[in-house]
Amino acid sequence: MSRELCFSTAIELARRIRSCEVSVTEVVQAHLAQIERVNPKVNAIVTLTAERALAEAREKDAALARGAAAGPLFGLPVAHKDLVPTRGIRTTYGSRIYRDHVPDQDALLVERLRGAGAITFGKTNTPEFGAGSQTFNEVFGRTLNPYDLAKTCGGSSGGAAVALACGMVPIADGSDTGGSLRNPASFCNVLGLRGAVGRVPPWPTDAPWGTLHVPGAMARTVADLALMLSVMAGPDRRSPIAIAEPGDRFRGDLGRDFKGVRIAWSRDLGGLPVDRRVTKVLDGQRATFEALGCHVEDGEPDFTDARHVFQVQRARLYHRVREFMERHEFLLIPAAQVPPFDVSQPYVTEINGTRLPTYIDWMRVCSDITVTGLPALSIPAGFTDDGLPVGLQIVGRHQDEWGVLQLAHAFERATGFHRRRPPVAD
Numbered sequence: 001m002s003r004e005l006c007f008s009t010a011i012e013l014a015r016r017i018r019s020c021e022v023s024v025t026e027v028v029q030a031h032l033a034q035i036e037r038v039n040p041k042v043n044a045i046v047t048l049t050a051e052r053a054l055a056e057a058r059e060k061d062a063a064l065a066r067g068a069a070a071g072p073l074f075g076l077p078v079a080h081k082d083l084v085p086t087r088g089i090r091t092t093y094g095s096r097i098y099r100d101h102v103p104d105q106d107a108l109l110v111e112r113l114r115g116a117g118a119i120t121f122g123k124t125n126t127p128e129f130g131a132g133s134q135t136f137n138e139v140f141g142r143t144l145n146p147y148d149l150a151k152t153c154g155g156s157s158g159g160a161a162v163a164l165a166c167g168m169v170p171i172a173d174g175s176d177t178g179g180s181l182r183n184p185a186s187f188c189n190v191l192g193l194r195g196a197v198g199r200v201p202p203w204p205t206d207a208p209w210g211t212l213h214v215p216g217a218m219a220r221t222v223a224d225l226a227l228m229l230s231v232m233a234g235p236d237r238r239s240p241i242a243i244a245e246p247g248d249r250f251r252g253d254l255g256r257d258f259k260g261v262r263i264a265w266s267r268d269l270g271g272l273p274v275d276r277r278v279t280k281v282l283d284g285q286r287a288t289f290e291a292l293g294c295h296v297e298d299g300e301p302d303f304t305d306a307r308h309v310f311q312v313q314r315a316r317l318y319h320r321v322r323e324f325m326e327r328h329e330f331l332l333i334p335a336a337q338v339p340p341f342d343v344s345q346p347y348v349t350e351i352n353g354t355r356l357p358t359y360i361d362w363m364r365v366c367s368d369i370t371v372t373g374l375p376a377l378s379i380p381a382g383f384t385d386d387g388l389p390v391g392l393q394i395v396g397r398h399q400d401e402w403g404v405l406q407l408a409h410a411f412e413r414a415t416g417f418h419r420r421r422p423p424v425a426d
Contacts, residue, residue, distance in 0.1 A: 002029075002030040002033055002034070003030075003034070003167070003426075005022065005026070005027055005030040005031070006030055006031055006034045006167035006168070007167045007220075007421065008170070009170065009220065009221050009223065009224050010073070010076055010170040010171050010219065010221075010224040010227060010228070011221075011223055011224055011227060013027060013075070013076055013170055014072065014073065014074060014075070014076060014227075017064070017069075017074060017075040017076075018064075018069055018074065020064065023057075023061050023064075024057040024058075024060040024061050024064065024074075024075035024119070025054065025057040025058055025061055027057070027075055027076075027077065028053050028054055028057040028075075028077060028119060029054070029057075031077045031121065031167075031168060031169060031170075032050050032053070032054075032121075034166070034167050034168050034425075035048065035121070035168045038146075038166045038167070038168065038424060038425055039163075039166075039168060041144070041146075041149065041424050042143060042144045042145075042146050042149070042153075042162050042166060042424060043125060043140065043141060043142060043143045043144060043159075044124055044125060044143050044153075044158075044159040044160075044162035044163040044166065044168065045079055045121065045122050045123070045124055045125075045159065045163055045168060046082060046092075046122075046123055046124065046125045046139075046140040046159065047082070047089060047090045047092075047122045047123040048121065048122040049089055049120060049121060049122045050121075050122075052120070053077065053119050053120065053121050056119050056120075057075070057119060060074065060075050060117070060119070069117070070117055071115065071116035071117030071118075071231075072116050072117070072227060072230070072231060072251070073113060073116040073117045073118040073171070073227070073228070073231060074116075074117030075117060075119065076117070076118050076119065076170055076171060077118070077119050077121045077169045077170065078113055078118040078119065078120060078121065078169055078170075078171050078172060078173070079120070079121045079122055079123065079124045079159075079160065079163050079168070079169045079172050079173075080107075080109075080110055080120065080122075080123055080124065080172075080173055081123070081124050081126055081130075081156075081157055081159070081160055081172075081173055081174050081175060082094060082123040082124060082125060082126045082159070083126055083129070083130050083156075083175060084107045084109065084110060084123075084173060084175075084215075085103040085105055085106060085107045085110070085204060086103060086106055086107070086110055086120065086123065087103055087104060087105050087106045087110075088102060088103075088104075089102065089103075089120065089122065089123065090102050090123065091103050091123065092123075092137075092139050092140075093126075093128065093129050093130075094125070094126045094127055094128040094129060094130070094137035094139060094140070095128045095129060095137065095138075095139065096138050096139055099139055105204070107203065107204065107215075108201055108202070108203040108204075108215075108236055108238065108239070109173055109200060109215050109232050110173075112231050112232055112234075113173070113228075113231060113232065115231075116231040118171070121168075121169060123159075124157070124158075124159030124160040124162075124163055124172060125137070125140050125143045125158060125159030126155065126156045126157065126158065126159060127155050127156050127158075130155075130156040130175065130177070130180060131156070132155060132156065132346070132347060132359065132360070133154050133155045133156065133178070133179055133180065133183040133184070133347070133360075133362075133363050134152050134154065134155050134158070134343075134345075134346060134347060135152070135153055135154070135155035135156065135158025135159060135184070136343075136346075142343055143155075143158045143159050143162055144162070144343055145162070145187060145188065145340045145343070145388075145422075146162055146165050146166050146188065146422030146423075146424045146425060147165075147188070147189065147340070147387060147388055147389055147422045147423070148340065148386075148387070148388060149343075149424065150342060150343060151187075151340035151341060151342060151343055151388065152187065152340050152341055152342070152343045152345070153184055153187055153188055153340070154183040154184035154185075154186065154187035154188070154336070154340065155180060155183065155184055156174075156175070156180040156184075157172075157174025157175065157176070157180050157181055157184050157185075157192065157218065158184045158187075158188075160172035160173065160174045160184070160218050161174075161184035161185055161187065161188035161190050161192065161218060162184075162188055164188070164190045164218055164219065164220055165188040165189055165190050165220075165421075165422050165425065166422060166424065166425040167421075167425050170219070170220070170224065171217070171218070171219050171224060171227075171228045172218045172219075173215065173216070173217060173218065173228075173232070174192060174215075174216055174217075174218050175213060175214065175215045175216060176192070176194040176213070176214055176216055176366075176370070177212050177213045177214075177367075177370065178212075178310070178360055178363055178366055178367035178370055179336075179363045179365075179366025179367055179370070181193060181194050181216045181218060181378070182194055182335050182336075182366050182376060182377070182378035182391070182393060183335065183336050183363055183366055183378070185218060185335065185378040185379075185391055186334075186335035186336040186378045186389065186390065186391025186393075187336065187339075187340045187388075187389060187391075188389060188422075189380045189383075189389035189391075189417065189418065189420060189422070190218060190219065190220050190380070190418070191218060191219050191220065191221070191222060191225050191377065191378065191379055191380070191408070191418070192216065192217075192218045192377070192378045193216050193217055193218075193225055193229065193375070193376075193377045193378075193401065193404070193405075194214055194216055194369075194370070194375065194376045194377070195214060195216055195229065195233070195375050195401050196243065196373065196374070196375050196398065196399040196400075196401060197211045197214060197241060197373050198239065198241040198242045198243040199214070199229075199233050199243050199375070199399070199401060200214060200215045200216055200217075200229070200232045200233055201215075201234075201235070201236045201238070201239030201241070201242035202214065202215055202239060203236060203238045203239050204238075205239075208238075208239060208240055208241070209240060209241060210241075211241065211373060212310075212370055212371070215232070216229075216232075217229050217232055220418055221412065221418060222254060222379070222405055222408045222409040222412050223254060223409065225377075225405065225408075226250045226251070226254060226405050227250070227251065229247065229250045229401065229405075230247045230248055230249070230250035230251045231247060232247065233245075233246075233247030233250065234246045234247040243399065249402065250401070250402065250405070252402075254405060254406050254409040255406075255409070255410075256406040256407075256409075256410065257293070258289075258292045258293050258294050258407065258410060259292075259293030259294075260293060260294075260295060261293070261294045261295065261329050261330070261407075262294070262295045262297070262327065262328045262329055263289055263294045263295065263296045263297070263328060263329065263330045263331075263332060264297060264298070264299040264300060264324070264328040264330070264331045264332065265286055265289075265296050265297065265298055265299070265332050266298070266299065266300035266331065266332070266333045267279055267282070267283070267333075267334075268333075268334075268365075269300050269303060269333050269334075269364075269365050269368060270300045270301075270302070270303050272337060272364055272365055272368075273337060273351035273352050273354040273356070274334055274337045274338075274351065274352075274365070275337060275338040275339060275351055275352065276352060277339050277384045277385070277388075277390075278334050278336065278337065278338065278339060278384075278390055279334075280384075281381065281382040281383065281384060281390040282334055282381055282382070282390065282392055284382060285381050285382065285392060285411075285415070288411060288414050288415060289332070289411070291414065292410050292411070292414065296332075297328075299324075299328065300324075300331065300333070301320055301321040301323075301324035301325070301331070301372075302320045302324075303317070303321075303368050304317075305317065306364070306367075306368040306371060307361070307364060307367075307368070309371045310364075310367050310368070310370065310371050314371045314372075317371060317372065318371075318372060318373065321372045321374065322398065325374070325397045325398070329396070329397060329403065330394060330395065330396055330403070330404070330407055331394075331395040332392060332393070332394060332395070333365055333369075333392075333393045333395065334365050334390075334391075334392070334393060335365070335366070335378035335379075335381075335390075335391030335392060335393040336363070336365065336366070336378075336390075336391060337351055337362055337363065337364070337365050338351060338362060339384050339388040339389075339390060340388050340389070346359070347359040347360075347362060348362035349362075365393065366393070369393070369395055372395075373398070374395050374396060374397065374398060375395070375396045375399070375400060375401040375404050376393055376394065376395045376396070376404070377393070377394045377404050377405070377408050378391040378392070378393050379391060379392055379394060379408045379411060379412060379418075380392075380412075380415075380417035380418045380420075381411075381415070381417060382415075382417055383417075383420070392411075394407055394408055394411075
């Protein structure tokens with residue numbers, strides 16, 4: 001039963017808790033046992049608040065007995081990325097400078113998740129200050145890919161992705177600048193959603209007007225992802241870029257008829273080097289969208305100078321992409337240009353024989369999308385011949401996370417790739 005609880009969906013766990021089929025304490029104990037058994041092999045959760053979580057679980061069970069259960073995430077375990085401030089819980093940012101740092105405030109997303117009834121389990125590993133899509137630092141070391149312990153889990157939300165894949169938590173938060181929600185999701189066979197700028201307001205932040213970095217949700221199913229987003233999203237006066245729309249809109253029915261919907265399919269976003277193993281896996285999924293009734297055609301917006309734009313200015317690129325997306329409701333591209341690579345390698349230096357000029361060029365299929373401000377989701381889309389996960393990136397129109405989630409839900413139901421667990425977790 002313990003293993004069953006750990007791989008239940010968040011929605012199913014929440015239902016079973018509310019119907020008293022299982023106690024919050026049992027759910028917490030099951031996940032703590034999974035962490036104790038699996039985490040030493042993968043190093044995903046780097047600060048664990050077990051006693052605090054158990055005490056909170058007992059309090060929630062008492063509240064449930066009184067009929068006082070509150071919040072859509074009531075009793076669900078969650079782990080926070082080690083870049084996210086958590087009051088009273090060590091937050092290192094993956095840096096020796098902050099090895100013993102304990103914040104005196106919670107981030108906005110922590111406030112909202114706890115307010116919805118979630119129980120904090122601790123912190124997940126990240127590279128120092130979240131720089132790069134490979135999760136390692138001098139405080140906690142490397143986080144390993146559960147599908148192959150010799151490979152990277154990606155990053156910078158790598159600890160979160162691995163914790164989800166291994167059944168240590170049913171939901172986890174992360175953040176994304178150049179691909180840090182989407183890349184580890186692709187590498188670990190889970191989902192990561194980079195929402196529209198301001199959908200999940202960033203706070204605290206030294207750059208309140210910034211539009212590249214966004215907090216976001218990660219989960220094992222689209223429905224769980226939508227549930228988590230419904231809690232995290234919504235306006236806040238501390239964030240001047242926050243979208244005014246409330247988050248509860250994401251709790252609707254994800255079902256939709258996609259007959260006739262125009263989709264652009266791009267193997268390489270206009271010439272980016274993409275590993276042949278990734279292309280092989282994703283090519284096989286084009287027919288899935290056609291079977292859903294979509295009108296799929298080759299194409300991508302003009303991403304000329306996108307690499308430069310990611311570091312400087314972006315108005316012209318935005319309008320080029322906006323005009324393209326008026327003709328196509330969705331853009332489908334790889335979520336990562338390579339499959340998981342050797343964990344001892346800091347970053348990818350070449351793809352298919354093409355040398356890459358900087359340490360972030362191997363993740364341009366994500367960072368190029370970042371500068372458009374469009375919502376983008378990485379969803380499990382298959383495995384390489386040697387069993388490594390490959391994610392597909394679904395890009396939607398301006399602030400249309402709901403449409404992205406609906407298409408992802410349809411693809412998930414048609415394929416079922418998310419059901420495959422990493423061997424280390426069983």
